[in-house]
Amino acid sequence: MRQQLTTDSVDRYIEATPESLYAVISDVTRTPELSPEIVECTWIAPATGPEVGARFKAINHAGRGPDWPNKPVVVTATSGREFAFARTEPFAGTVEWRYRFDPEGTGTRVHESYTVTKDLTIVGWLIIGGLYGLKDRRSDLREGMTKTLDKLAQLTEPAASDA
Numbered sequence: 001m002r003q004q005l006t007t008d009s010v011d012r013y014i015e016a017t018p019e020s021l022y023a024v025i026s027d028v029t030r031t032p033e034l035s036p037e038i039v040e041c042t043w044i045a046p047a048t049g050p051e052v053g054a055r056f057k058a059i060n061h062a063g064r065g066p067d068w069p070n071k072p073v074v075v076t077a078t079s080g081r082e083f084a085f086a087r088t089e090p091f092a093g094t095v096e097w098r099y100r101f102d103p104e105g106t107g108t109r110v111h112e113s114y115t116v117t118k119d120l121t122i123v124g125w126l127i128i129g130g131l132y133g134l135k136d137r138r139s140d141l142r143e144g145m146t147k148t149l150d151k152l153a154q155l156t157e158p159a160a161s162d163a
Contacts, residue, residue: 003125008114015106034155036147050077057070114141
């Protein structure tokens with residue numbers, strides 16, 4: 001199983017301020033609450049929060065294989081506007097994940113995207129397909145982004161009973 005991964009994005013309107021959404025997304029320790037593939041995230045000292053160059057350790061899980069660690073680096077941290085990080089793994093290339101927050105009406109249009117900046121190797125694809133049993137990584141990633149934004153909305157939008 002080898003796919004051409006380049007870039008993809010999803011967006012969703014959320015009835016919350018750009019600043020409040022940025023606060024949740026940029027606090028990487030909260031990522032397991034949002035993403036179906038992230039088990040744990042912790043800042044790597046001396047980093048304690050979102051700033052360009054800060055690193056964090058993420059533990060991922062997907063498919064039937066074991067959890068795996070990676071150490072992304074923050075590449076954009078503009079409060080209330082944009083948060084992005086890049087992760088590089090042996091054989092799995094480099095992927096940059098980006099969240100953009102655009103004010104819209106009384107809420108925010110949140111855009112989540114990924115861009116592959118260094119391709120996965122054939123060995124990486126063999127691991128993804130063989131060890132992890134993932135057959136359509138493009139669809140997996142798109143579904144994960146959709147679920148992440150759905151969870152973000154659940155965490156940040158006022159409850160129906162509050163309206």
